[in-house]
Each structure stands twice: as structure tokens, then as C-alpha cells.
Amino acid sequence: MSSTLSYFRQENLPHIWCPGCGHGTVTGSLIRAIQRLDLDKNKVCIVSGIGCSSRAVGYLDFDTLHTAHGRALAFATGIKLARPELKVIVMTGDGDCTAIGGNHFIHAARRNIDITTIVMNNNIYGMTSGQYSPMTPKGMYGTTAPYGNLERSFDLCELAKAAGATYVARATSYHVPLLIDLIEAALQNKGFSMVEAIVQCPTYFGRKNKVGGPVEMLNWIKDGVVNVKAAASLPPEKVAGKKLIGELHNAPASEYTADYDELIAKVQRTYEGFQGGLYGCASNSD
Amino acid sequence: MSDQPKKTYILIVRERYCKGCTICVTFCPKHVLSLRGGKVWAEHPELCIGCKMCELRCPDFAIEVHEKGEELGSGVDDMDLDLPPEALHD
């Protein structure tokens, strides 16, 4: 098998995603980034929530955790803080991450805990067949927005940056080489990294919004974005209404679990000759 | 043009994985690929320039590009070839 496939639980393939769904492309991109960095498969934990995108971890040959809807980052925080030496990655969808999981998302970013979060944003709830999500563009359709979505959607990268994430980037399932590069950089950032991957959901979003099948959707996605580097030298009308792709924020800061380990060392020095155990702490706690 | 011999590529297709979504067929810059029986097929492998965009974009990990002469074993081990109805286009 190709070296890429060696990172998969092949006995579980082919996967459940619809023909032309972008989740497979993003999953492949994550694996290729892991491959480039030659990460030790035994020291990587990949955590996901609930939704089409979150089924990805079941196919990947690592310690994988398919958790409750919206809670992947909270589970991942537990793993990372308990075992900082493990590389912890979260794979989540736009609904899983920004709707029910929004609270955990902004707090994980705020803490700058070393977790790489891949948000596979198909602008819709796919698993439950087509409801609109916090990332569905205003005016577009979902089964629960039959007259057009009234709500404004997040700019997920601005949200992550404002919450405190130290690496933020966006790409799409069309711009795959860029996506792989960005994920690779995110994995190397010692802190909270978020890569938003805009992907196509031909089955629900494509049909419901009459964008078309996988190919038409990829073209639609391509036309809706502009590279942040190119944008600087483009006339405003060329950039207006388009989402920026590329590396959008990269400002390393002290990492949560590293700070906690320092705290432990300092505390244990303070209690010199501390033998721990029951009486050790009981007497100290008075 | 350099006198270097033109590189040729072989394409491994895992028909069991391919769902016929046509992303690779449409976006291949050299129109190497086409659909046959609902699965991707390398109609003109000789036109392939090895850009691997099909491999990178494929949502189902169903296609792979290898430079001819590249020791198959290194990139593709035997596990892959015994997957039922695999098409080896070269």
C-alpha cells in the first residue's frame, strides 16, 4: 500500500462519506502532513466529535477517540494535559465545532493548549441530512432554512484569533497542496492551532443550494476565496466578499501544558522533602 | 527542450474505493483520466505529467501516481495489489 494508506485502518475502508465529499480530501491532507513530519504513530491521538467529518478518526491508525457532539476539544484537553508528550489533533465539523462545541473551542484557544484542530467546514449539518449551521452563508438554504438562512455566519479564523489561538489558517479541499502545508505548520506550532478547511457537501449543500455536484462545488469554493498573499496586491473589488485562504495568524505564545509542568516543578521545590501521599498533603493543606 | 528522456508515470487505481465522483477526471490538467463503468480509468497514462493532483484531491484514496521505474515495492507494497479488481494502468 502507498505510504499514505499505511496510516489508515484499511480494514474499515472504503469510508462512509458520499461520492465527492470533501472530508476524504481533508483527511488525506492531514495524513500527508503527518507523513511529512514523520510523527510517531504511537504518540498521536486524534479526537473527533459527532458529524460526518468526525467519522474520520475511525479510519485512521492512531489512538482515536470519537466523542460526544461538540466535546472533542474538551476530551482532547484532558488527554493533552494528562500526557503533554502526546501529539493531540482534533478533527471536527463546522456544526460540531462552532455550534454546540463553540464554548470549548474559544476556551481551548484562550488557554493556548497545544492541540491542532482541523475544522472541516462544509457549511451544513451533513450527518443529519442538510440543516443549516453557524457557518451557512446568510441567505443560503438548509432543510431548516427553507426560505433562506437569516443568520450571519462566523468568520471562524477571526473568532479563533480573537479567542487566543496562536496559529490560524484557512484552505479548501480544492487548494490541497496549500492545505497540506498549512496543516503541517499547524502541527508544528506549540500552542492552539486551527486550520479551517472549506469543503464541499454535494449531497446536501450542493443540491439544496443548486450549486451542483462535487466538481461544480469545488469551482464554487475556488471562486469564493482568495489567497491572503495575493489579496494584498489585488484591487478591492477582486477581494470583496471572498474569504482569505493561507496562513492568517502565527504568533507563538507560552503553551498551557508546558506552563503547568513548570508550575508542578516550582510547587514541588517549594515543598522540599515533600514525600506526597496522604499525610504529606493532609498536613500541608491546613 | 532538455534532452532528458520524458518521464512516464503509472497510475494505481483502487476500484473498490473509487465512487466515481469525477473530481480527478475533471481537474486533471492533461485529461489523462476518464470514467469507465462508474470508476476512474487512466485512458491516456502516457499524457500524465506526475503532478499528483488527482491523488491529493481524491476523497477516497482511490488513485495514486508513481513515476515509472520507481521501485514499486518502495512506494506501493504488495498489500495494495491484492485488493480485489485493482486496475494497474501503465
Added chain:
Amino acid sequence: MTRNAKLMQGNEACTIGALAAGLEFYAGYPITPSTEIAELCAEELPKVGGKFIQMEDEIGSIAACIGASLAGKKAMTATSGPGFSLMQECLGYASLTEVPLVIIDVQRMGPSTGMPTSPAQADLMQARWGTHGDHPVIVLAPGNVKECFELTFKAFDIAETYRVPVIVLTDEIIGHMREKVILPDPAGLKPLRRAAPASPAGYKPYAADPDGGVPLMAPFGEGYRWHVTGLFHDESGRPSGKSEVADKLMRRLARKVEKAAPLIEEHFEESLEDAEIVVVSFGSSAMSSLSAVRRARREGVKAGMLRLKTMWPFPDELVARAASRARRVIVPEMNLGQLALEVERAGCGGAPVTRLGKVNGELFRPEEVYASIMEAVK
């Protein structure tokens, strides 16, 4: 070393018990009347190289604990009613994925915000049935400060042995009151740890004897590369929608707790041998009840006391046996009859059951239980 007595708070004793059991990770969220547990963990865990984190809510707290437990650490959280309600979904997750976990629920007057600083015992059914779906869970109920230590320690042993979430159900009184306690020397304690596989070769994370077997549990990050999912799953941990897989898993999980029940059952009883009026209670209500039973006994009334320490799985035979000679069973509890439901179901040799429910945010006074006993004597 003379084991010195200490004046200790219930919440503190829970924490010391957890530390003695080898607690390595605490994730929680402040909520009266449990917050002292979080505060003491924040102070003590770094001293022993453990980790404390205050999450953004109780859902994040229990989720982080499950993550830490999967990473191989003994983990605990503590909360009260409103937080316990938020934790229910992940409690079910831990049940189905068989992740060892200890949750301390310091009950307060509910529902809703209720009376945060007042005691109640109305989370009893929630502790058993709070999350959706049939699921294994074990609930212990300390009746004094020393038992806060003992049952929290025991909760970890049970969680590690049976790979099940264990709830330590106290209340505002038990949690906040202080008592003189003499705690065992930690050196003499042998906390248990989950049975782990020898090597990744052929490891099946959920392979176990269908009759209540407990699978071996590998920690994340040691090369097992196993999959954990909240979906029903087969022995290799792979999601499965097959009916026989679901049936087999569901029954194994239930059987796990059934088989554990007789081994973990604990209670306190006094003068039950010839008791005609049996008082059945738990937690702080049992303190007042015991005082009333002893007073009645001094006055020649054949009253007896049964205090349950393992609430779920419910000790049916114990209750039936204790009340087999009873003319009347009285169940004092700070709710409208949740324990009484179980006592009635367990059957008391036909004796009628008095539901002595107190729901005004105050602890029973002994004379209230005494009056009910004397009422039954007439």
C-alpha cells in the same frame, strides 16, 4: 507513628481519599456545595505531579476527565445538581466506552438553582437514570466524614476494576460538616489499577466474557492505537450497527454491574434482629434517624436502623431481609420518596412503607423521625 486524629470536612475527606487512591487528574467547575474539592485538588495535585484544570463548564469537566482516564490517569470531577445534570451525556459515554471515572455529586436543594447552600438527596434517581439509555453505573453514599474518605477511595477501586463510572453521592451536610477522623496510613493502602493488556499484538479493546466480563484497557500513547467511540462497537472497538453486537454489548455491561453488586455492597445496621419498626435511610438523613432509633430503643420500642452505603445497584435482598419481620418500614429522606420507591419495590415482607420526605432544605431533626416511629407503634 501515632495516627493523629484530624478535624476534617467531608469535601476535604473525599479529596484526601481520592489522593490516597492515586488521583492524578481533576477537571471541574466551581459549584456550591462542592467547590472545596476543586480547591483542594488545585492545591494538592501539583505536589504529587498530578494535574488540575478548571474547565469552562461541567460538560467540559467530565469530558476532560474521560480523556485523561483514556490517557492512563486516574481522574475525578466533583459537582452538584445543576452541574451533575450537565454531565449526564458524557456519563453515559463513559459507561458505554467503559472508561474508569469517579464523580462526586454533593447534592443540594433542587431542582434548578434551588437552594445552593441547603442539603437535599433528590439526585438519587438522577444518579442512576440521569443519562439516556440503559447503562452501567455504581453509586456509593457516604454517611459521615470518614466514609467520604473510605468510599471515594473505594470508588476508584471499583471504577478501575469494572471500567465503569462511579458516583460518590454526598450532600451539603456531609460535604460541609467537620468531624474528628482518624484516617488510615496511606502506606498501608493498596489502590487498584485497571488490568492492562501485555502487548499491542492482537489487542481487542472490547473483547470480554459476555457474562459481565471486563475488557483489558490499554492507555493511549503506548502503541495500541485503539479506537474509542460512543457508537455501539464490536470487540475491536469498530462502530457497529449490527443488532447482535448491540444486544451482546448491552447485556455484558449490565451484567458487569450485577456481578459486582454483592462484592461491593456495604451498609450500616443496628438492632435489626428483632426490629418491628425498621428505618431505612442514607447519607445525612440517616444520622438523625439513628439518633431517633436509639431513643425509641431506650424506651423499649423494637426499632432498627438500616443505612445503605451502596445505593446502586440497589441491595434488594438486604432491604427485604432487614424488613422481613417489620410491621412498618420508615424511609426518611430529603426528597419526596425516591429511596422509598426502591424500598417498596424490594418488598418488606408486606410491611407498609412510610415515606418520610423532607423538602424544605433542612436536615431532619431526630425528633421528627422519632415521632414517625412512635406513630407507627400505636
